[in-house]
Amino acid sequence: MTYRLSLTARLTLLYALVSVLLLAGLGMLVGVMVNRHFDEQDADDLRDKIGLIQEVMRTTANLGALATRLDDVVHNHRDLYVQLQRLGYPVYTSPVPAGFYFPDTRPSTNQSMQSWQHKGANYHGLCGTGQLADQQRTELTICAVIDTKRHEHFMHTVGHSLLGYIVFSALLGGLLAWWVAHNGLAPLRDMKAKAQQITGQHLDAQMPVDSVPPEMADLAHTLNAMLRRLQNDFHKLSEFSSDLAHELRTPISNLLTETQVAIAQPRSAEAYREILASNAEEFQRLARTVSDMLFLAKAEHGLVLPSRETIVIEDEVAALFEFYDALAEEKDICLQQTGHSQLQGDRLMLRRALSNLLSNALRHAYPGSVVSIVMAEDATGRTLQVRNEGDAIPEAAIPRLFDRFYRADPARVAGESDGAGLGLAITRSIVELHGGHITVDSATGVNCFTLRLPN
Numbered sequence: 014m015t016y017r018l019s020l021t022a023r024l025t026l027l028y029a030l031v032s033v034l035l036l037a038g039l040g041m042l043v044g045v046m047v048n049r050h051f052d053e054q055d056a057d058d059l060r061d062k063i064g065l066i067q068e069v070m071r072t073t074a075n076l077g078a079l080a081t082r083l084d085d086v087v088h089n090h091r092d093l094y095v096q097l098q099r100l101g102y103p104v105y106t107s108p109v110p111a112g113f114y115f116p117d118t119r120p121s122t123n124q125s126m127q128s129w130q131h132k133g134a135n136y137h138g139l140c141g142t143g144q145l146a147d148q149q150r151t152e153l154t155i156c157a158v159i160d161t162k163r164h165e166h167f168m169h170t171v172g173h174s175l176l177g178y179i180v181f182s183a184l185l186g187g188l189l190a191w192w193v194a195h196n197g198l199a200p201l202r203d204m205k206a207k208a209q210q211i212t213g214q215h216l217d218a219q220m221p222v223d224s225v226p227p228e229m230a231d232l233a234h235t236l237n238a239m240l241r242r243l244q245n246d247f248h249k250l251s252e253f254s255s256d257l258a259h260e261l262r263t264p265i266s267n268l269l270t271e272t273q274v275a276i277a278q279p280r281s282a283e284a285y286r287e288i289l290a291s292n293a294e295e296f297q298r299l300a301r302t303v304s305d306m307l308f309l310a311k312a313e314h315g316l317v318l319p320s321r322e323t324i325v326i327e328d329e330v331a332a333l334f335e336f337y338d339a340l341a342e343e344k345d346i347c348l349q350q351t352g353h354s355q356l357q358g359d360r361l362m363l364r365r366a367l368s369n370l371l372s373n374a375l376r377h378a379y380p381g382s383v384v385s386i387v388m389a390e391d392a393t394g395r396t397l398q399v400r401n402e403g404d405a406i407p408e409a410a411i412p413r414l415f416d417r418f419y420r421a422d423p424a425r426v427a428g429e430s431d432g433a434g435l436g437l438a439i440t441r442s443i444v445e446l447h448g449g450h451i452t453v454d455s456a457t458g459v460n461c462f463t464l465r466l467p468n
Contacts, residue, residue: 020201021194028190033183040175044168051164052137056126059139062086062093062157067143070155074147080105092160097153104153110134115156135161200225204233216244249416260302260418260434264295305435309417312442319359319446326354326397329364330386333371345380352388354395356466358447366443367397369436370462374401377460394449394467406455414453415441 018026065086073079079097087095087107096115097105113131115138127138138158145151204220211218219240220233275288311317327350334341334348341348367386374384382402389396406414413419418434444451449466 021191021198024194025187025191028194029183029187032186033179036175036179036182040172040179043175044172047168047171048164051161051168052126052128055137055159055161055164056139059126059137059157059159062090062095063139063141063143063155066095066097066155066157067141070143070145070153072146074145076104076145079145083107092163094158094160096156096158098156099151099153115158135165137161197226200229204229204236208236211240216240216247257306257418261299264299268292268295302435305439306417309435309438309442312439312446317442317446319362319443321357322360324356324358324360324363326356326363326388326395327352329360329367330388333364333368336368337371337375340375341384344375344378346375346378347383349383349385350388351385354388354390354397356395356468358466359443362443362446366440366464367399369440370399370464373436374399374403374460374462377401377403379403392468394465397464397466399462399464400459402458403460405458406453406460408455411453411455415451 066083069082069086070079073082083095083097083105084107087093093107094109094113094115095105095107096103110132125139127140129136129138136158138156140154140156143153143155145153200221203224207218207220217240220236222230222233222237225233271288271291275285280288308317330350334350337348371384371386378384378401384399384401387396387398387400410419415437417438419438441451444464444466447466449464451465452463454461454463
């Protein structure tokens with residue numbers, strides 16, 4: 014099992030790491046600047062010491078007296094070592110550590126300081142020239158050296174202090190970072206608590222928006238929109254379950270009742286045939302409902318893929334008019350088509366969609382009126398309109414008109430309609446499978462279903 018750090022722990026560690034890096038960088042910068050300062054200070058001190066020795070030489074006429082005076086000078090300056098040379102040979106050397114040596118006693122023309130290490134100790138040295146006050150003005154090479162152990166002790170102490178400060182600051186910064194992250198993520202914990210309250214019976218809960226930072230407000234809005242969609246879909250699913258139970262209960266109850274009545278007492282063969290014929294009609298209704306539900310389920314999950322062939326729409330409309338001609342004549346309704354169009358699609362699916370719309374228009378049209386199908390096309394696609402004159406569709410019913418099992422009449426009186434309330438839902442699925450959409454308009458006194466199919 015892989016252990017994952019929480020967001021609070023990650024932010025704490027990141028903040029502590031950044032603090033350590035910044036403080037370490039600051040410590041390194043301080044160390045470099047202090048070392049540079051000590052180097053400049055040593056160079057100035059060495060120049061002062063060489064200048065002092067040169068002044069002593071200008072007032073001293075022989076080497077013996079010079080050595081005595083230089084001993085006093087060196088004795089009064091701790092960690093200072095001096096050597097005088099004439100023609101490359103030492104004529105005076107102050108007390109130095111065992112094995113100490115002067116690496117280069119040539120005078121430096123630019124007075125640059127030399128650095129070297131001997132037996133673990135670091136030294137800074139500077140060379141120059143001076144003249145004795147004798148008659149020959151004897152010129153000697155002066156080499157002054159300073160032991161840097163005082164600076165190293167200071168840097169060691171400062172380094173330990175900085176290291177302790179960095180560790181302490183990292184711990185304190187980590188603690189503050191945890192506190193900041195813990196409080197900063199409090200809105201997420203509130204959203205989590207809200208989410209834990211959401212159940213199938215309480216989908217109306219909303220994430221807090223006004224009380225969270227702007228960075229989380231967008232997340233809260235998105236989650237609220239998702240919850241509204243889930244609530245709407247759950248509501249539709251609940252209604253669908255209820256509708257499905259209602260649609261299946263009626264034919265099953267009819268079958269059960271007729272069967273129980275049939276077996277209650279002996280009957281003639283003709284009576285049994287009538288009962289079986291009635292049962293066969295109910296079975297057909299059940300089979301049709303199950304088939305339509307299976308088609309809708311496959312369509313919604315992308316399992317139904319329409320084939321592609323060239324379809325002349327006016328030919329399909331003419332074939333449907335011929336099929337429904339008897340029904341239209343019975344209701345004294347005139348069937349009419351205008352325009353022409355053709356497209357690439359599944360012939361059987363599109364015919365089924367048009368058939369559903371046409372049968373629906375005939376069912377609700379006024380006697381003696383006209384049911385028309387208008388076809389048109391342009392550069393972007395094709396438009397098919399199925400129109401009929403009839404009672405206006407209630408405005409509240411239009412948004413749900415294409416829902417499964419939905420009927421404008423909530424009573425759903427058996428026998429008033431041959432359909433199960435799936436025709437318009439199937440029509441919308443077929444249109445969407447072809448990349449189009451369907452709308453309905455009933456505001457002008459004419460009910461008009463419009464199919465828009467792209468090229």
